[in-house]
Amino acid sequence: MDVSTAKKISSLWSSFKGWSRNRSDDRSPILTSAPLEGESYTMEDVFRVAEELQSMDPPGSSPCPETGIQEPIIPVRRRRRGSFIEIERRITLLWSDVWVETKVKRRGKICETICGRREEQPKVILRGVSGFARPGNLIAVMGASGAGKSTLMNVLTQHNLGSLEVRGQVSVTDSIEILPCVGEVSTYIQQEDVFVGSLTVREHLLLQAKLRMSREISLERKMERVEDILEQLSLVKCADARIGNPTTSDGISAGERKRLSFASELLTNPPLLFCDEPTSGLDSYMSQILISMLRQLALEGHTILCSIHQPSSDVYSMFDRLILMADGRCAYQGDIDKAVEYFARLGYQSPDDYCPADFFIDTLSIRPGDEENCNRKVDVLCDAFSCSAEARVIQATIEEEYFQARTEYESSDDIPSRTRSSKASYWQQFSLLLWRCAIDVFREPSLLKSYLVTSIGLGVFLGLLYLNQPYNQSSIQNINGFLFLLVVQISTTTPARVAAVIPNELPLIVREHRGGTYSSACYFLARVFIEVVTHVSQSLITIGIAYYMIGLNRNIFCFLVAVGTTALMTITAVSFGVFLSVASPTSEIALNLMIPIFFLFTLFGGFYMNPLTTPVYFIWVRFVSWYPAVFEILQVNQWATIENLDCELNSTLPCLENGEQVLDKYGYDQDNFVLDVLLVVLMTLGYLMLGGIVIRMRLRGER
Numbered sequence: 001m002d003v004s005t006a007k008k009i010s011s012l013w014s015s016f017k018g019w020s021r022n023r024s025d026d027r028s029p030i031l032t033s034a035p036l037e038g039e040s041y042t043m044e045d046v047f048r049v050a051e052e053l054q055s056m057d058p059p060g061s062s063p064c065p066e067t068g069i070q071e072p073i074i075p076v077r078r079r080r081r082g083s084f085i086e087i088e089r090r091i092t093l094l095w096s097d098v099w100v101e102t103k104v105k106r107r108g109k110i111c112e113t114i115c116g117r118r119e120e121q122p123k124v125i126l127r128g129v130s131g132f133a134r135p136g137n138l139i140a141v142m143g144a145s146g147a148g149k150s151t152l153m154n155v156l157t158q159h160n161l162g163s164l165e166v167r168g169q170v171s172v173t174d175s176i177e178i179l180p181c182v183g184e185v186s187t188y189i190q191q192e193d194v195f196v197g198s199l200t201v202r203e204h205l206l207l208q209a210k211l212r213m214s215r216e217i218s219l220e221r222k223m224e225r226v227e228d229i230l231e232q233l234s235l236v237k238c239a240d241a242r243i244g245n246p247t248t249s250d251g252i253s254a255g256e257r258k259r260l261s262f263a264s265e266l267l268t269n270p271p272l273l274f275c276d277e278p279t280s281g282l283d284s285y286m287s288q289i290l291i292s293m294l295r296q297l298a299l300e301g302h303t304i305l306c307s308i309h310q311p312s313s314d315v316y317s318m319f320d321r322l323i324l325m326a327d328g329r330c331a332y333q334g335d336i337d338k339a340v341e342y343f344a345r346l347g348y349q350s351p352d353d354y355c356p357a358d359f360f361i362d363t364l365s366i367r368p369g370d371e372e373n374c375n376r377k378v379d380v381l382c383d384a385f386s387c388s389a390e391a392r393v394i395q396a397t398i399e400e401e402y403f404q405a406r407t408e409y410e411s412s413d414d415i416p417s418r419t420r421s422s423k424a425s426y427w428q429q430f431s432l433l434l435w436r437c438a439i440d441v442f443r444e445p446s447l448l449k450s451y452l453v454t455s456i457g458l459g460v461f462l463g464l465l466y467l468n469q470p471y472n473q474s475s476i477q478n479i480n481g482f483l484f485l486l487v488v489q490i491s492t493t494t495p496a497r498v499a500a501v502i503p504n505e506l507p508l509i510v511r512e513h514r515g516g517t518y519s520s521a522c523y524f525l526a527r528v529f530i531e532v533v534t535h536v537s538q539s540l541i542t543i544g545i546a547y548y549m550i551g552l553n554r555n556i557f558c559f560l561v562a563v564g565t566t567a568l569m570t571i572t573a574v575s576f577g578v579f580l581s582v583a584s585p586t587s588e589i590a591l592n593l594m595i596p597i598f599f600l601f602t603l604f605g606g607f608y609m610n611p612l613t614t615p616v617y618f619i620w621v622r623f624v625s626w627y628p629a630v631f632e633i634l635q636v637n638q639w640a641t642i643e644n645l646d647c648e649l650n651s652t653l654p655c656l657e658n659g660e661q662v663l664d665k666y667g668y669d670q671d672n673f674v675l676d677v678l679l680v681v682l683m684t685l686g687y688l689m690l691g692g693i694v695i696r697m698r699l700r701g702e703r
């Protein structure tokens with residue numbers, strides 16, 4: 001590109017930026033195809049920008065849609081499932097006549113016949129709740145314990161509703177169209193923080209930025225964003241400290257963990273935020289800092305709802321709207337500074353020296369021993385609110401917003417297209433998750449050392465136990481014993497170790513997947529890969545040490561086959577472990593299931609029972625257990641090329657003179673070698689596929 005063209009581009013780009021900055025305070029169409037600041041761009045980009053500029057009305061002449069709502073128009077950035085999009089969009093959340101009740105479980109016909117019919121009544125948790133949250137709102141959802149705050153948040157975020165029946169309407173609009181899914185523009189910051197403890201704070205945020213911000217944003221900008229967020233949330237001091245584990249008091253403090261979970265979600269600047277108990281675990285100073293940061297975000301145009309338990313007066317006064325829940329209904333919804341006056345009108349005057357939040361919770365709580373009176377009072381207050389002018393304003397606002405979004409949607413020719421920009425590519429997701437899994441293993445030196453010690457120790461122990469076996473009649477039993485021990489040992493410990501890891505990290509995976517951070521397949525492949533590498537390397541250390549100490553078949557080809565078979569067996573064991581781990585709700589259940597399964601596999605593994613005499617009704621075990629096939633491969637590899645075995649002189653037992661006779665005696669066939677390898681490979685793929693399907697179903701189910 002020559003210098004004059006570069007200058008032209010530069011001046012065109014500067015004028016575009018100036019113009020778009022001027023236009024950021026109106027609702028006119030925005031440039032969707034402009035390259036981002038700091039990114040390289042081509043002539044095509046420039047022409048596209050020029051065309052868009054021409055097609056736009058000059059500054060100031062754009063008609064602003066008549067919304068009828070008098071409020072400042074604030075530019076915000078929009079997020080679509082975790083990506084970062086530089087277009088202006090403000091989100092309004094509407095919910096109308098929401099009812100939630102438990103699903104009635106019907107007994108089966110047989111059970112009903114035996115135990116009798118039982119009429120179960122559904123429990124009603126939310127009763128016709130309506131409301132709205134607009135851009136710029138920082139809303140506190142308060143109420144006594146059991147009032148329905150969490151259920152309301154779950155309905156609005158569409159989380160954890162599996163066992164509940166939900167009726168009513170929840171919509172998100174950007175004043176132009178009704179969006180299909182709240183998850184596309186929102187984030188839910190939950191009370192419990194879950195992290196990979198071996199990462200540092202900065203590494204965690206950078207990983208999240210790489211995974212969740214659009215791939216069109218350069219790495220430098222992502223790093224800048226991370227540094228900004230670190231500063232914004234006062235995390236600079238601990239940026240290079242490990243996050244650690246809350247149960248083992250190493251790592252960052254509880255308050256820093258809380259701020260880190262905010263930082264992770266705010267990286268992508270989502271326009272709609274749900275926060276579950278944002279101040280729990282924080283001291284009053286940190287609570288104020290956090291809520292004032294949310295206040296600032298609201299002023300920038302975010303829409304924010306927080307469920308909160310009895311905030312201090314300072315924190316309370318930072319919210320601008322209040323939703324008071326009681327017995328699944330709404331006792332008040334409106335401006336926070338009008339709440340005291342509203343309750344006073346109903347005859348409930350808050351004492352002057354009392355924090356209004358405490359007063360409302362006291363008024364609406366059901367006191368043990370005085371349930372009847374309290375319930376009556378709550379009913380009266382909720383009935384009063386439903387007939388109040390405030391409730392009518394809410395209903396009118398919902399209808400107006402909904403109608404407006406629909407009308408705009410139907411009439412507008414220029415609805416901003418859904419973004420094409422997406423988060424990290426599948427390859428990036430896979431490599432980033434692989435990096436995180438690897439860090440998790442390699443930053444735990446004690447774990448690595450224990451792996452190394454046990455694999456070397458096992459190799460040396462087995463080597464010493466069967467040291468230098470001569471090729472005679474008694475060594476047949478010893479060598480076969482070693483081969484079977486190897487199969488059993490690797491096949492049982494590997495899945496157990498996998499099961500100790502995966503179920504424990506699933507809550508984090510569910511949360512990240514729900515936030516659209518990565519696909520389940522990328523996580524699954526990365527986790528399987530790292531497990532395969534760690535466990536195969538351990539198995540190879542064991543076989544490498546024991547093989548020559550014992551004096552197994554000296555043929556180098558046979559050694560390589562033994563090593564390859566051990567690696568394949570370990571991969572199969574990992575696949576089985578992964579499948580069982582993702583299919584079990586907890587590590588304990590996975591480990592408990594393994595006990596009978598491995599008992600069965602060992603019994604029919606070929607050592608305790610001649611494979612030719614397996615009862616026909618247990619033949620299926622051969623197709624789910626890799627033990628018999630792997631044992632046969634190892635036997636054939638060991639004995640097929642042994643031409644001479646010494647016979648003991650004074651023995652009355654029949655003598656096996658060569659390896660072929662050994663194989664015949666124990667029911668093994670050299671011709672099965674390839675079939676066995678194929679069977680084990682198919683089993684591995686089968687378990688991997690099952691594991692992949694199960695984790696996909698689980699992650700989808702928990703959405």
Ligand SMILES: Nc1ncnc2c1ncn2[C@@H]1O[C@H](COP(=O)(O)OP(=O)(O)OP(=O)(O)O)[C@@H](O)[C@H]1O
Pocket residue numbers: 102123125143144145146147148149150151152163164
């Ligand atoms: N899945 C469910 N099945 C049965 N009952 C439920 C379910 N979820 C919630 N509830 C009941 O609904 C009521 C409201 O629960 P919710 O968790 O929404 O209250 P909350 O206001 O968030 O309480 P807290 O402040 O104690 O968390 C409670 O009585 C609770 O036991």
